Amino acid sequence: LHTAEGVWPLPQTLISSTERFPLSPQAFYFGYGRQSAAQQGCSVLDEAFKRYFSLIFPDYTSAYGILRFSTDKPFTVEVSVDRADCDGYPDENSSERYNMSVFAGRASLKAETVWGALRGLETLSQLVYQDDFGSYFVNKTDIEDFPRFQFRGILLDTSRHYLPVQAILKTLDAMAYSKFNVFHWHIVDDPSFPYQSRTFPMLSSKGAFHPMTHIYTQSDVRRVISYARMRGIRVLPEFDSPGHTKSWGQGQPDLLTPCYKGGIPSGTFGPVNPALPSTYQFMAALFKEVSSVFPDSYIHLGGDEVDFSCWKSNPYVRAFMQKMGFGSDFTKLEAFYMEKIVNITSALNKTSIVWQDVFDYHERRSSLSVVEVWREGCYLCEVRRVVKAGLRVILASPWYLDQPGPTHNWARYYTVWPLAFKGTEEQKKLVIGGEVCMWGEYVDATNLTPRLWPRASAAAERLWSDEKQTSNVDKAFPRLQDFRCKLVRRGIQAEPLYVGHCKQEYQ
Numbered sequence: 001l002h003t004a005e006g007v008w009p010l011p012q013t014l015i016s017s018t019e020r021f022p023l024s025p026q027a028f029y030f031g032y033g034r035q036s037a038a039q040q041g042c043s044v045l046d047e048a049f050k051r052y053f054s055l056i057f058p059d060y061t062s063a064y065g066i067l068r069f070s071t072d073k074p075f076t077v078e079v080s081v082d083r084a085d086c087d088g089y090p091d092e093n094s095s096e097r098y099n100m101s102v103f104a105g106r107a108s109l110k111a112e113t114v115w116g117a118l119r120g121l122e123t124l125s126q127l128v129y130q131d132d133f134g135s136y137f138v139n140k141t142d143i144e145d146f147p148r149f150q151f152r153g154i155l156l157d158t159s160r161h162y163l164p165v166q167a168i169l170k171t172l173d174a175m176a177y178s179k180f181n182v183f184h185w186h187i188v189d190d191p192s193f194p195y196q197s198r199t200f201p202m203l204s205s206k207g208a209f210h211p212m213t214h215i216y217t218q219s220d221v222r223r224v225i226s227y228a229r230m231r232g233i234r235v236l237p238e239f240d241s242p243g244h245t246k247s248w249g250q251g252q253p254d255l256l257t258p259c260y261k262g263g264i265p266s267g268t269f270g271p272v273n274p275a276l277p278s279t280y281q282f283m284a285a286l287f288k289e290v291s292s293v294f295p296d297s298y299i300h301l302g303g304d305e306v307d308f309s310c311w312k313s314n315p316y317v318r319a320f321m322q323k324m325g326f327g328s329d330f331t332k333l334e335a336f337y338m339e340k341i342v343n344i345t346s347a348l349n350k351t352s353i354v355w356q357d358v359f360d361y362h363e364r365r366s367s368l369s370v371v372e373v374w375r376e377g378c379y380l381c382e383v384r385r386v387v388k389a390g391l392r393v394i395l396a397s398p399w400y401l402d403q404p405g406p407t408h409n410w411a412r413y414y415t416v417w418p419l420a421f422k423g424t425e426e427q428k429k430l431v432i433g434g435e436v437c438m439w440g441e442y443v444d445a446t447n448l449t450p451r452l453w454p455r456a457s458a459a460a461e462r463l464w465s466d467e468k469q470t471s472n473v474d475k476a477f478p479r480l481q482d483f484r485c486k487l488v489r490r491g492i493q494a495e496p497l498y499v500g501h502c503k504q505e506y507q
């Protein structure tokens with residue numbers, strides 16, 4: 001697989017030939033085109049040139065190299081971008097389009113933005129191959145490429161199990177190899193609160209599994225955001241409420257609803273208490289901090305799986321319901337609460353994403369922006385309902401990779417057709433992309449990587465490539481096997497798809 005067929009995800013249009021050019025590491029250069037708006041000193045690309053040199057020539061060390069690679073005909077990769085957004089962040093509108101031509105002695109990579117250039121460098125790194133003697137080659141190739149969907153995410157859950165920062169950075173590396181561009185950080189939940197808030201330090205000192213070893217300091221968070229930016233990956237933080245907030249109550253007394261039994265508090269707590277003004281003051285202060293720590297203009301507010309029984313048992317909440325005219329319809333209370341939080345974050349210039357439960361409960365859906373569809377069943381029916389309401393959709397349902405089941409069944413994540421519902425072109429445009437969810441109930445740093453890769457890469461091709469060219473599982477299988485060996489060579493412990501071998505096995 002030495003042609004562009006060997007690139008995963010498959011580029012939109014590619015023309016490659018059997019003509020090939022030898023490469024020698026000590027005569028291989030990255031440079032900026034004269035017309036490029038970005039030039040030397042562009043942080044994202046300078047870093048990428050170094051990173052991709054090592055990825056393209058993994059066994060090259062200067063001493064070793066000189067002995068072996070004699071053909072020192074120089075090969076230059078000339079990168080040109082229209083916009084020098086070198087010090088900015090990728091966002092939901094960033095163009096990732098690139099065009100690349102590879103011919104004798106030279107490759108020309110052109111893109112609108114540095115983010116598109118990063119995608120082209122990843123493709124180039126997958127086009128280079130070694131013959132059985134270890135010599136490097138690249139075939140003559142012409143590629144025009146761009147993503148089918150703008151939002152291509154991976155969710156990690158760092159509450160059910162704590163993930164060391166190194167595991168998160170490793171996942172960001174692997175994401176870039178498959179051209180994912182959003183890291184959805186489900187950072188806190190019921191069991192633990194590892195985010196160290198400077199406004200409310202008690203949240204992690206009381207709510208983390210351990211206040212010193214199982215936390216993310218502000219510098220840890222900044223490191224993840226910076227590492228992701230260098231790879232053209234957005235970091236989308238999720239602070240899920242009003243449910244999934246048990247750990248919040250440890251550090252913030254009075255935040256959660258006291259459940260009642262027989263007319264008196266039972267000592268257990270439920271979702272965030274929607275009846276207290278102090279709740280919204282706390283939330284406003286927390287989201288004010290979160291909005292300044294995470295630069296992305298989107299924020300995920302959760303809103304999934306709210307159990308109403310505790311709210312029902314609490315006389316003060318019931319009285320609040322009467323006062324608000326909600327009667328005994330608790331979905332109105334959840335909608336009221338979510339609308340308040342959406343308003344808090346939009347006042348902070350953030351666009352919110354919520355799980356589909358919020359949409360399902362809501363009448364006044366106009367206050368919502370993006371809905372993430374995650375429930376099983378006819379998920380395209382749900383997608384259709386959401387786009388008919390004029391809202392944008394992220395599809396996660398078919399890609400819950402944390403779920404047990406025939407884990408080797410990568411085809412199950414490949415044969416997904418996100419737009420296979422009755423709708424207008426306008427409505428289909430509202431499907432902005434999809435997301436692979438790796439929830440943490442049974443996952444920590446010991447099994448995260450093999451459970452995520454290469455199965456998530458099956459979704460990556462669905463989200464990046466042209467559907468017509470990538471709808472045949474039998475044609476994809478050898479390509480994904482080949483790509484899995486590239487991941488292994490790059491130090492990603494991607495599990496095997498079936499019987500076979502890699503030239504270089506993991507060790």
Ligand SMILES: CC(=O)N[C@H]1NC[C@H](CO)[C@H](O)[C@@H]1O
Binds near residue numbers: 304305
């Ligand atoms: C939106 C959502 O998925 N909520 C919960 N659903 C089941 C998941 C495990 O597969 C997690 O527990 C997650 O917190």
